[in-house]
Each structure stands twice: as C-alpha cells, then as structure tokens.
Amino acid sequence: MLMEEEAQQLRSRATELLLLDDWEEYIRLYTRFISLCLHHVSGDAGGDPKLQKILCGALSNRAEARLRLRDLPGAAGDCDRALDLDPSHLKTLICKGKILLGLDRYSSAADCFRRALAPLGGSDTALRGLIDRCQKLEAQSKTGAFDLSQWVLDGFKGDPPELAEYVGPVVIRRSVGCGGGRGLFATRNIESGTMLVVTKAVVIGRGILPEPGNPMSSEGARLVMWKDFVARLLDAASKCRRTLRLIYLLSTGEDEEDLPVPDIRLFVPEQGPSRDDELSGDQALDTDRILKILDVNCLADDAVSAKVLGKNGGGGGYHGVGLWLLASFINHSCNPNARRLHVGNHLLVHASRDIKGGEEITFPYFDVLMPLRKRRETMAGTWGFCCRCRRCQFEEAAAYAGELREMEESMVPEMAARLEEAMAKRWVVKSKEKAFLRASFWEAYTATYATEREVRKWERRIPAEMAAAESIAEAVGGDERVLRVVVEGVKRKEGEGRRRGAAEAPVDEGRLMKMARGVYGKVAKKQAAMRILLGAIS
Numbered sequence: 001m002l003m004e005e006e007a008q009q010l011r012s013r014a015t016e017l018l019l020l021d022d023w024e025e026y027i028r029l030y031t032r033f034i035s036l037c038l039h040h041v042s043g044d045a046g047g048d049p050k051l052q053k054i055l056c057g058a059l060s061n062r063a064e065a066r067l068r069l070r071d072l073p074g075a076a077g078d079c080d081r082a083l084d085l086d087p088s089h090l091k092t093l094i095c096k097g098k099i100l101l102g103l104d105r106y107s108s109a110a111d112c113f114r115r116a117l118a119p120l121g122g123s124d125t126a127l128r129g130l131i132d133r134c135q136k137l138e139a140q141s142k143t144g145a146f147d148l149s150q151w152v153l154d155g156f157k158g159d160p161p162e163l164a165e166y167v168g169p170v171v172i173r174r175s176v177g178c179g180g181g182r183g184l185f186a187t188r189n190i191e192s193g194t195m196l197v198v199t200k201a202v203v204i205g206r207g208i209l210p211e212p213g214n215p216m217s218s219e220g221a222r223l224v225m226w227k228d229f230v231a232r233l234l235d236a237a238s239k240c241r242r243t244l245r246l247i248y249l250l251s252t253g254e255d256e257e258d259l260p261v262p263d264i265r266l267f268v269p270e271q272g273p274s275r276d277d278e279l280s281g282d283q284a285l286d287t288d289r290i291l292k293i294l295d296v297n298c299l300a301d302d303a304v305s306a307k308v309l310g311k312n313g314g315g316g317g318y319h320g321v322g323l324w325l326l327a328s329f330i331n332h333s334c335n336p337n338a339r340r341l342h343v344g345n346h347l348l349v350h351a352s353r354d355i356k357g358g359e360e361i362t363f364p365y366f367d368v369l370m371p372l373r374k375r376r377e378t379m380a381g382t383w384g385f386c387c388r389c390r391r392c393q394f395e396e397a398a399a400y401a402g403e404l405r406e407m408e409e410s411m412v413p414e415m416a417a418r419l420e421e422a423m424a425k426r427w428v429v430k431s432k433e434k435a436f437l438r439a440s441f442w443e444a445y446t447a448t449y450a451t452e453r454e455v456r457k458w459e460r461r462i463p464a465e466m467a468a469a470e471s472i473a474e475a476v477g478g479d480e481r482v483l484r485v486v487v488e489g490v491k492r493k494e495g496e497g498r499r500r501g502a503a504e505a506p507v508d509e510g511r512l513m514k515m516a517r518g519v520y521g522k523v524a525k526k527q528a529a530m531r532i533l534l535g536a537i538s
C-alpha cells in the first residue's frame, strides 16, 4: 500500500518534470524510486505482483527518458529489466523497438514491434508503420539500394529521407599505397556509382558562420561550434561503451603503422557487438586521446568533394563538422576513386569511377583539382601529412617537373593549350598521366571553356569539354564542377546548332549519365539525376 502511495506521488512529480522537459531530473526521480522498489522486492514483498507491476512501469518510464537523452544503452538495459518482469509490457516493447532502431538493429527492432502488435490483433497503424520502416531499412542495409529520387525530384523539400547504415563490398586492411596505416579496400570489381558505405555521424556540429570579411568573429563562431561538438561527442562516448571502443580504434595520427586492423563486421549493422555487455574490457574516457582522434578523423560537411545534398547545402556561411566511424578508415588520395555525399547526418560514400577488386578505396579530403604545389600547401596546413598517392609521386618525379612547377604559377587559358602541346610533342606521357596533369591544370581548362569566345579561340588546341572531362574523371573520379562544364558545353553546342538551323544533335545522355553516376552515385535514378544536373548549372 505504501508503495502505491509513493507511486502516486511519483507520477504527479514526474508529470510536472515532463511538462518542464527536465529529463535529467525525471531520470533521477525514477532512479530513486526504482531503488526503493528494489529494496522492497528483495524483502518480504518480493513476489507481490502489484509491486512488480509498479517496478516494471518505473523502469519503462526511465527507459523512455533515457531514450530521449540518447542514452541508448542505458535505456536498453531498463527495457530488458522491465521485460524480465513482464515480457509483454506494451510500452516497454515499443520503447525497446525504438532503441534498437536507433542502434541500427532493424530486424530486432521489427521483432519488438511485432510482439507489441500481436495482442492488438495487428490493427495498430502506428506500429505497422514502424514495422514497415524497419523492413525498408533492413532491405537497404542488406542491398545498398538507396533511392533518393523522390526527394531530389521534390526539390530536397522536407527532412532528408531516413537511411540505413550500410557496409558494401569493402574490408579494412593495411594500406601500402596511400596512408601507410589502415585503409578501406574493395573486395570485388565495383562499377562507378555503386554505394560503398553509408554511415551515421556519431555527432555532427552545424552552424552558419558570420559573413566573410570578418575573420575574427568567424573564427570565434567556429570555436564555439567546435567546443559544443566536442562536448556532445564526449557525452555520446561516455554513454555508450560500443561508441567509445569504436572511437578508440581510430588513429590519433601517431604510429599508424602499428595500429591493429579491425574486423569490418564491427561496423556492419546487426553483425558487430551492439550491446554493451557483448564488449569485453572497460575503457575510461580519455579526453586528450579523443581530441587527437577528432583532429585526425573529423570531416567537414563543406569540403568541395562533399556536396551536401539538400537544403542545408554548402555556401551561405554554412559550416559543418562530424565524426563518421567507418569512413574514418578511408585514406586521402589526389587520384581518388570514391566520393562522399552528405544527406542529413549520414555520410554516403560511392565509387566515383570503376574500381578493381583489391584496390584501395580513397576519397579526397580537400579539393584535388589543383596543381601539386597548392595541394601540398593545403595538406601541410590543414592535414599535416604528405600524400604519397600515384599522382603526387608522378608529378614530383617527372623529368619535366621543373617546367610543370613554372607553368603551375599562371593558370591562364593559354596554359591548358601549352600543356596539351607539351604532352603531345615533347614529353612522353601515358593517357593516365595526361589525366593527372589535366586535373592539376583544371583552372586553366575551365577558363578556356568559360565563354564562347575563349572556346573558339582555343578549340583546335585543347580537347572538347566532354573528352577533357572524361580524361579528368580517370584521375579524380566524378566532380561536380567538371560535370557542370560538360553540361554547359552541351547546351552551348545545342544553341550553336539551332542558330545554324542544323537538325538537333542528340545529347549523348549515356556519357552524361555515366559522369553523373560518378558524381552523385546511383542514389538518384535517371530522371532525378538529370534534374540535379540541370540544377547544377542554373
């Protein structure tokens, strides 16, 4: 009887806290109450069904509060204890299903929702909706077939579509070509546009920076964002042992050669250990180590290579930074074969050109459509390593490297023509190496394609847009700016044809789509991809 009164008082105080949105205090209140219940349970009243019901309800309520505060392991533990007392407790089953959904355990989440639905005769539409969601995500996480077409066609309106975590045909191995430490490798031949990895940020920090021209306040705003980001990341790591252990697998930038190579299954939804108690060993939260890890592994949302799909897209002072665990094993290359897109809090990595089985997967950490000297400056200034990719090695060691360095100093249109001439007549350059150099002199090429006047002036001395773009794609994979130049070229040719009264020359949609696949992956079907393409030039 005493417990029932206590429970009644608790409910009124809990309602007050709920209205105040004070979940921390709500959890403290229930923790005290649960201890009291447990004290009674361990005494004479242990077998009292009323007491057990009260305890089950309290655990369930605390689980919901913990779920709200994203303490998923804590919430899951409460649910398990509540379900031990009453395996069919509806509220707890639904809460547990939502937790498992948050932990990307789609089929286990669906099982919970089904168990909740069974006594309702299968008639609850909300629960049916949750089961459908789980099934859709489970299918995505198994097949890697992500279709964002509708969202693209709707002009990126509303929230980004819900995405599953996905690990494609990749493994983690020791890298010999690029990083030296560990890297991600293809397990089979992969076609351009194929999804490789979809992964949710542990934490992401976003903000709008003050207008340019005010560097102090922009720096200040970045610092505030960074501090908030670090605080949230430490909070997430302290709440979830799995997250902390996975973060500790990442490089601090020191002794990368000696770091262990983790099993890819740790990152595959529903395969790796997902409950705290499945992980052996305890590790303390080491803030200094985590700060070093963040320094080496955080990615910016606003990198040139990371077009943000949707309305929070780059530009307008937007700045975002996040930590994505599996993507942190991907090394940089100036001759990359993958590209990343950001959709909501998810990072999608797709093949930006065809990849051979066994090849290392790399994406650019920064803009690689730049000459060697500028790339080296960016690397040293921002990343603190010196890239050892094939393109860098070639550009450094070429017999005509001195001449290249001189030419790099002035990216005027004439330089693209001079480069083409030298590659054709004076230097021995294979087609792959031509692609490297064209990518490095992209600024000069783009200047020659900028206006009809320039195109007419240089067209006999440099390749047409499509041919140059296809060559550059061999070196750096798909790139939005290159694609834009091609689309503009197609439009210009259409215009010229119309002026001459020529029959409409068909646009080579096949070639265009192949390039678009390299840039946007296969997440947008043809119609939607064409819409992004046209949007890219409007």
Ligand SMILES: C[S@@+](CC[C@H](N)C(=O)[O-])C[C@H]1O[C@@H](n2cnc3c(N)ncnc32)[C@H](O)[C@@H]1O
Binding pocket: 175, 178, 179, 180, 181, 182, 183, 250, 251, 253, 256, 259, 296, 297, 327, 328, 329, 330, 331, 332, 333, 334, 383, 385, 386, 387, 388, 389
């Ligand atoms: C995000 S981590 C990549 C994974 C890392 N190799 C590992 O073993 O965990 C970034 C670090 O990898 C190394 N790295 C990545 N790309 C590189 C490259 N192209 N050349 C040399 N080092 C590279 C650098 O030490 C860099 O700080």
